[in-house]
Amino acid sequence: MAVLKPLLAKPWIWSFLGALLVWLATIVFTGGYGAGGMVTAALSLAVFTVIVGVGQMFVITLGPGNVDLSLPANIGLASAVAMKVMDGNDSMIAVGLLAALATGVAIGAANYLLIWALRIPPIIATLSASFIIQSIDISYGRGLQIKPPPGFADFANWQVLGIPVLAILTVLFTIGAAIALQRMIYGRSVLAIGQNIRAAWLAGVNVGRIRFLTYTLSGALGGIDGALLAGYFRGANVDIGNEYLLASIAVVVIGGTSVAGGKANVPGVWGAALFLVLLLTMLNTFGVSAGVRLLLTGLIIVGVITAAGGQKALR
Amino acid sequence: MTAASLDTTAKTSAERGALARARLLRGLLPALSLALVLLAIAWLNPRAISYFGFSLMLNLAIPIALATIAQMFVIAGNELDLSIGTFVGFVGCVTATWLKDAPLVGVVILLGSIGVYALLGALIHLRNLPSIVVTLGMSFVWQGLAILVLPKPGGKAPDWLLAFMAFKPPFVPFPIIAALLIGLIVHFGLMRTSYGVILRGSGGNPAALGRAGWSLLKTKIVLFALAGLFGVLSGMALIGITTSADANIGNGYTLLAIAGVILGGGEFVGGRVSPIGAVIGALTLALAASPLLTFMHIPPDWQVAANGAILIIVLAARVLISRRER
Secondary structure (H helix, E strand, O other): OHHHHHHOOOOHHHHHHHHHHHHHHHHHHOOOOOOHHHHHHHHHHHHHHHHHHHHHHHHHHHHOOOOOOHHHHHHHHHHHHHHHHHHOOHHHHHHHHHHHHHHHHHHHHHHHHHHHHHHOOHHHHHHHHHHHHHHHHHHHOOOOOOOHHHHHHHOOOOOOOOOOOHHHHHHHHHHHHHHHHHOEEEEEEOOOOOHOHHHHOOOOOOOOHHHHHHHHHHHHHHHHHHHHHHHOOOOOOOOOOOOOOHHHHHHHHHHOOOOOOHHHHHHHHHHHHHHHHHHHHHHHOOOOOHHHHHHHHHHHHHHHHHHHOOOOOOO | HHHHHHHHHHHHHHHHHHHHHHHHHHHHHHHOOOHHHHHHHHOOOOOOHHHEEEEEEEEOHHHHHHHHHHHHHHHOOOOOOOOOHHHHHHHHHHHHHHHHOOHHHHHHHHHHHHHHHHHHHHHHOOOOOOOOHHHHHHHHHHHHHHHOOOOOOOEEHHHHHHHHHOOOOOOOOOHHHHHHHHHHHHHHHHHHOOHHHHHHHHOOOOHHHHHHOOOOOHHHHHHHHHHHHHHHHHHHHHHHHHHHHOOOOOOOOHHHHHHHHOOOOOOOOOOOHHHHHHHHHHHHHHHHHHHHHHHOOOOHHHHHHHHHHHHHHHHHHHHHHHHOOO
């Protein structure tokens, strides 16, 4: 019990417990069949949510009103760009990934440019940007049916002993993100801005630069995510990123990051992503209809957030 | 604060005149953007500026305006509703099925859904939850319910609703009259009544309002219930025009409604909203999204981008004006 107590105090533990519970419920239902396969599948799907979730987490941590609504459009466009640049050619994989990354960086930088130049709330800036990106994607990706290079598709689906390699790489990436958040000047600055932007500015934090970097980071992660998704699902499409608007925000909040900003939690993003993916798997296993699945997903998200409760605002 | 007010009093009358002009300009910005879009349409296709042309172009403006008003109530309380689009879709599905086949059940369901909205307001206030996440979750709930009510596109609008939406008043097209009425009624209720001031105050300075003895729980419930009410009206109006429903019919309205409120001069925090501005914002978006582009021979691919571009242009204009204001 003495060992458990500090563990239970961690805000991220609940999302992992939730994921475990959902997983157990499903294997009880199937009588133990497919328990391992389910974890493998959940890991490979959770990866995509985790990558954008981390970007969204940094943005949300900047404080109230900071959220990146352009992620779905970003993912869609980057997936199309990556597929077009790679053009089914193994030797172009790295170039395609770089192109997707560049697309994401450009979108993130454009987002911040709108926020800074027009001094508008980030929600509306990223929203207007996403309208425009969406149109570019529809026009650019029309009739695009290029398959990813075989090497890239194999890489995105590559597993070692039932563990997706992409998941291992993402774990490494999230460890890096956690270190950046807690131990590096950049991360500490993001937290400081989220707690009190004026105090952070008075303390000498370059607020503008940190916010610019954060939106660019979120954009870059969206771009990479788009390319990987196109590899995993073997093709780009305009709607490929749609579900990541809710998912990216939901995993951040369920994972224990404060929506009021200034308090972030990296492991929770993993727990929450696994929870959401396993939840979907469970509902599919139970064989419920699409309507009931959506209904229950929504109710569980509202339920979880109600149970977790909001923090009292600092001001 | 004191320094700032001293500063204002020290200003010369000429400066004050410039300030008043800038404020007026800012207030007129939504109307100016609408006028600009109308001028562009008139220039590109003069025949569109007619009774028939407006009836056609503004066809979908009524449900968009109603959804925008719904979103405006939520924004007035410093919250955001990301579920209004799927809610409109859900209402549409109920309207095309239950409301036609069993009107009493239909009415109960719709009233119940307004009750759910009120409950959400209470939940968000009591547990101090982020409205973005709660409503994002609710968007799944409404979508799921919509699919359960109407698994395949279809259904049919009640005849009285079809007749109402097809109403053709003399001289002025119905959508314009309806938009005016919606704007004026909500303007009176929210801007001119004493409880309307309290509602906006709950977004402006909740702490002060709470200390003055007003129940913040009640204001939040009222704001969310009003959002639900206008969401229901929006869904019904939409089905009255399209005649049949589809579970995804309202999905685009969430973002359109937010854009409309902001275009109309509303702000995310501080209870600063404008009902008439919101209706004008919705009309601008409705006109700019498709008729203007069609006349400019721009492919429909860029319709969404037009909405984004208009938002950015109007906000940029607002910044320019605000700069002069200081």
